[in-house]
Amino acid sequence: MSARVRWLLVIPASLLAWLAVLLIGIVAHGYAEKALCPPDDLVSGFCDNATAQAKLEVLFFAIAALSAIAVVGASVAMAPTNKSAVAWTAVAIGSLVAFMLAGVSVVWLSAVVAGTLAAVAATVYPLRPNPSINTDAAR
Numbered sequence: 001m002s003a004r005v006r007w008l009l010v011i012p013a014s015l016l017a018w019l020a021v022l023l024i025g026i027v028a029h030g031y032a033e034k035a036l037c038p039p040d041d042l043v044s045g046f047c048d049n050a051t052a053q054a055k056l057e058v059l060f061f062a063i064a065a066l067s068a069i070a071v072v073g074a075s076v077a078m079a080p081t082n083k084s085a086v087a088w089t090a091v092a093i094g095s096l097v098a099f100m101l102a103g104v105s106v107v108w109l110s111a112v113v114a115g116t117l118a119a120v121a122a123t124v125y126p127l128r129p130n131p132s133i134n135t136d137a138a139r
Contacts, residue, residue, distance in 0.1 A: 002078040002080070006078055006079065006080045007077050007079070007080065008095075010075055010078045010079050010086065013074040013075065013077070013078040014033040014071045014074050014075045014078075014090060017067075017070035017071050017074035018067050018070065018071050020070065021063065021066050021067040022063075022067060024057075025060075025063035025066070026062070026104060027068070028059065028061060029060070029063070029078075030053070032056060032094035033047050033052070033056055033061055036049075036052040036055050036056065036090070037052040038050050038052070048125055049094035057106075058125060059105055060108075061107060061110040062084075064098070064102075064107045064108075064110045064111040065110045065111060065113070066114070068091075068111040068112070068115035068118065069089055069112065069114050069115065069117075070097070071092045071094050071120045072087050072091060072094070072115050072119055072123075073118060075087065075089075075090040076090075076122045081138070083122060083124040083126050084119075084122065084126065087118070087119035087121050087122040087123060088123075090115070090119070091112075091115040091116055091119045093097045093117075094111065094112075094115050095108075095111070095112045095115065097112065098111040098112065100101065
């Protein structure tokens with residue numbers, strides 16, 4: 001795959017990674033809610049148990065963090081060059097999107113911290129470029 005095509009696929013790969021984690025998170029939340037909530041507290045598909053709700057919130061924070069890691073990872077994996085810049089750009093854009101979706105909250109903070117850690121990891125431990133890709137054509 002040429003470098004130009006890979007650059008064009010960075011944003012779709014990021015969106016697909018976010019969507020995949022979102023869908024997995026929705027399914028996991030549904031199963032967790034049924035498993036954690038006592039049957040008497042499950043009213044019209046909603047758990048009315050404070051302890052179960054607290055555990056479900058932790059799952060929600062974990063899903064937000066995993067989505068940030070997946071977006072940064074997909075962006076870095078798809079980009080043919082400049083992987084550190086791509087990682088930090090994904091964190092910046094992802095932080096803005098998370099703010100628009102959740103505002104300043106624990107969900108936003110978990111996504112920003114996880115995305116930042118993923119970008120640091122991508123910067124410190126960069127993926128090796130694929131020698132079969134002609135990166136000179138992208139410049």
